[in-house]
Amino acid sequence: MDPWWSWGAMALLCLLVPGGHPVPCRVSISPEEPTVEFGTSLLLNCTSSCRNYSRLSWEVSITKTGTRGPGWVSLSIPNVTDWSLELQCFGIFGEHRDIATTTLHAYRFSPPQIYLEGDAVAGKEARVTCNASAQVSPPDPPNLRLTLRGGGLPPSTRRGPSVGLGFTAQPEQHGQEMTCEAVLRLGRRTVNASATVTLWVW
Numbered sequence: 001m002d003p004w005w006s007w008g009a010m011a012l013l014c015l016l017v018p019g020g021h022p023v024p025c026r027v028s029i030s031p032e033e034p035t036v037e038f039g040t041s042l043l044l045n046c047t048s049s050c051r052n053y054s055r056l057s058w059e060v061s062i063t064k065t066g067t068r069g070p071g072w073v074s075l076s077i078p079n080v081t082d083w084s085l086e087l088q089c090f091g092i093f094g095e096h097r098d099i100a101t102t103t104l105h106a107y108r109f110s111p112p113q114i115y116l117e118g119d120a121v122a123g124k125e126a127r128v129t130c131n132a133s134a135q136v137s138p139p140d141p142p143n144l145r146l147t148l149r150g151g152g153l154p155p156s157t158r159r160g161p162s163v164g165l166g167f168t169a170q171p172e173q174h175g176q177e178m179t180c181e182a183v184l185r186l187g188r189r190t191v192n193a194s195a196t197v198t199l200w201v202w
């Protein structure tokens with residue numbers, strides 16, 4: 001058998017799926033759901049499943065910077081200043097054009113602050129409060145959840161920027177720590193931070 005014919009037949013088989021149809025060339029973006037803190041940098045990659053493209057590029061409303069290599073092209077955003085930004089990558093394969101799109105979402109997240117309101121006196125009512133703040137792409141409100149736990153008390157969880165826990169101070173609570181955990185959900189991604197305070201019971 002002629003070796004060139006054999007090579008051509010194998011190449012043709014590699015382009016066919018079991019049903020006998022050519023495998024379409026595709027482009028994809030990574031990460032699929034880019035989420036980044038407002039004012040920071042981000043690097044994305046657009047990858048082609050085929051190498052026979054005539055063009056592989058990004059189509060965005062910002063100045064494009066990045067590098068490219070065989071089958072991929074990157075997009076670098078040194079300073080994210082848009083809360084929401086549409087990103088599009090395309091590849092041209094002969095008469096076929098494939099497009100991948102995604103939306104960049106930015107957020108702001110301030111670590112929680114926890115404090116004991118006034119002095120904790122044994123046998124008297126006391127209260128611990130925790131505050132945190134977050135901002136996401138308008139008009140959606142941030143999916144922020146705060147949890148207070150510790151000090152031998154049942155945990156208290158609330159959605160929103162503030163959570164408080166009232167209790168009757170006990171001598172055995174002196175020196176114990178209470179922790180506030182703030183969890184911000186951003187689609188498939190979760191950002192969290194915590195803060196602690198030590199109880200001083202007089």
